[in-house]
Amino acid sequence: MRVAVLDDYQSAFDQLEAARRLADHEVVTFADSVTGADLVERLSGFDAVILLQQRTHLPRPVVEGLDTVRLVSQTGRNTGHLDLEALAGRGVTVCAGGAGSAATTAELTWGLILSSLRHLPDEVARLRAGRWQGSVGTSVEGRTLGVYGLGRIGSRVAAVGRAFDMRVVCWGRSGSQERARAAGYDVASSREAFFAEADVLTVHLPLNDDTRGIVTADDLALMKPDALFVNTSRAGLVEPGALAAAVGAGRPGRAAVDVFDTEPVLDAADPLLALPGVTATPHLGYVEWDVLASLYDTAVDQVLAFAAGEPVNRVTG
Template sequence: MRVAVLDDFQSAFGRLDAARRLDGHEVVTFPDAVTGDALVERLHGFDAVVLLQQRTALPRDVVERLDTVRLVSQTGRNTGHLDLDALAGRGITVCAGGAGSAAATAELTWGLVLSALRHLPAEVSRLREGRWQGSVGTSVAGLTLGVYGLGRIGSRVAAVGRAFDMRVVCWGREGSQARAREAGYDVAPSREAFFAGADVLCVHLPLTQETRGIVTAADLALMKPGALFVNTSRAGLVESGALAAAVAAGRPGRAAVDVFDSEPVLDAADPLLALPGVTATPHLGYVTWDVLESLYGTAVEQVLAFAAGEPVNVVAPTRP
């Protein structure tokens, strides 16, 4: 089979054990992202496509022009970026399995929090430019950490906050609130109190139809001028344009983000990147060697199973 591995920005796939399992198949990796006509042209001649998380979308207008692809092997179970009906209609099998790492994303969350509060990007740049200290940082000890969504990732973030002697206050659905009380964390008396009281507020929710835009401009306007809003989940959880406008207005005064409305962000083409109060990374939450090995390992397993005529983790079976 000819296999296309998309969005291999770091050219990492070939260095993984998972890649060696495809010996005997022709594998081509692509270190950049394309859409529309360019994506259709890129996939011509390939039998299988390996997708990394939700990096590349396959909408109907692309799917209906795929003339050789027979398999989409998705890393992770999220298929919201795929037109499953269109894929099934074209006789293309979709297999989606595996999961990312809660630990890796929680680690990056704290990396962003500490980088933002201690002005690390700016201080590193100053030192490389031959200059010495230029800022005064903020210690997290004694601050209030707000955790919106106490699931796999939020629970890890909250535990680190407790270890740093922060007061941890949680908000979310009944399940999150119940887990918070069981763990000994505070639960905010109201949504308004949660946003208004946090010094550092982290959002850890899946992006669904119910959660899209769940953080509104009104929520952000309640935050303290010195507060830090952190999003390592999905940009769509925040009302479109609201975060950039809020930071520009000074409530909250700072933000740290790993996710954007349109990715990849090239040429700094996102309003958040123009704001000095924003610390940002290019969606690195899951980008560690162990997580990539796990994700791609599942994707390769799906390719091999399909080639053997026994597909696994099928979410859009080929229609007769």
């Protein structure tokens, strides 16, 4: 089979054992992203396509233009970026399996928190430019960490906050609140108090129809002028445009983000990147060698099983 590996930004796939397992097939990797008609053209002539997480979307107009693709091998079980009905209608098999790591995203979350509060990007740039100190940082000890969603990732982030002697306050659905009480964390008295009291507030929720836009402009306006809002989950959890407007207005005064409404962000084409109070990274939460190896291994398992006529992890709708 001819196999396309899309959006391999770091050209990582060829460095992994997963690539060698496809030695009997023709594999082409692409390090850039295309959409629409360009994506249809790119996939013409390929039998299978490997997708890394949700980097590539396959909406109906793209799917209807596919002329040779018979398999979409998705890493991770999230298929919200795929038009499954359209793919089924074209006779394309979708296989989705494997999972990322809660640890790597939690690690990045804390990397962003500390980088923002201690002004590390600015200080690194200042030192490289031949200058010395130019800022005063903020410690997390004794401050309030708000964790919205105490699942696999949120629980790890909260545990680190406790280790730093922060007061950990949680919010979310009943499951999150129950886990918070069981772990000895505080549960906010109300949603308004949760946003108003946090010195650092980090969101760890899945993106779906129930959570899209769940953080509103009104929520953000309740935050302290010196508070930090952190999002390493999905940009769609925040009402469109609300975070840039809120930081621009000074409530909260800072944000640290790893996710954007439209990705990849090229030429700094996102309003958040123009704000001095924002520390941003290009969706690095799961971009770590062990995680990529695991995700691509699953994708290759799915390709080989399909080639053998016995698809695994098949998604039916």
